[in-house]
Amino acid sequence: MSIARNIAGIAKGMSITFREMLEPTQVENYPDGPGPLRGAKFEQRFRGKHELQRDENGLEKCVACFLCAAACPSNCIFIEAADNTEEKRISSSERYAKTYNIDYNRCIFCGYCVEACPTDAITHGHGFELASLNATNLVMRKEDMLVPVASLTAR
Numbered sequence: 247m248s249i250a251r252n253i254a255g256i257a258k259g260m261s262i263t264f265r266e267m268l269e270p271t272q273v274e275n276y277p278d279g280p281g282p283l284r285g286a287k288f289e290q291r292f293r294g295k296h297e298l299q300r301d302e303n304g305l306e307k308c309v310a311c312f313l314c315a316a317a318c319p320s321n322c323i324f325i326e327a328a329d330n331t332e333e334k335r336i337s338s339s340e341r342y343a344k345t346y347n348i349d350y351n352r353c354i355f356c357g358y359c360v361e362a363c364p365t366d367a368i369t370h371g372h373g374f375e376l377a378s379l380n381a382t383n384l385v386m387r388k389e390d391m392l393v394p395v396a397s398l399t400a401r
């Protein structure tokens with residue numbers, strides 16, 4: 247009886263293997279071609295490198311409210327707030343994030359910061375090539391995450 251059950255288990259496992267062999271290859275050309283997530287059906291759900299978004303006027307959406315930092319279970323978000331002035335307006339609100347760092351040595355890509363943000367300023371992008379042998383390279387700075395103004399016209 248147990249022999250029959252084992253054979254059935256092996257047959258079931260091999261059927262999955264053979265079925266996958268007939269599926270299109272996702273990573274065939276990587277790293278010379280498109281990455282494994284581009285165009286894949288799960289791309290929308292993938293939590294990659296963070297992006298700091300701009301509004302339709304090109305102003306930064308982040309208003310330095312610190313809610314993302316408060317929600318972060320790894321305590322890896324560092325923000326310094328500054329006031330907007332008439333001469334220098336960075337965001338549409340009273341304050342903006344002068345400094346916004348995420349320490350990827352500690353980030354667990356849980357998405358809590360994204361969920362907590364009231365202005366949709368911080369989002370997950372699709373970037374995943376983040377490995378580094380130097381831990382200091384893993385501190386993402388605002389400049390690394392802020393989407394360029396030019397990307398607004400491409401939307």
Ligand code: SF4
Binds near residue numbers: 319320357360
């Ligand atoms: S994804 Fe999670 S761990 Fe990473 S910065 Fe956001 S809240 Fe913190």
Ligand code: SF4
Binds near residue numbers: 310325366
């Ligand atoms: S990213 Fe969002 S939650 Fe974090 S400080 Fe900026 S506005 Fe607040």
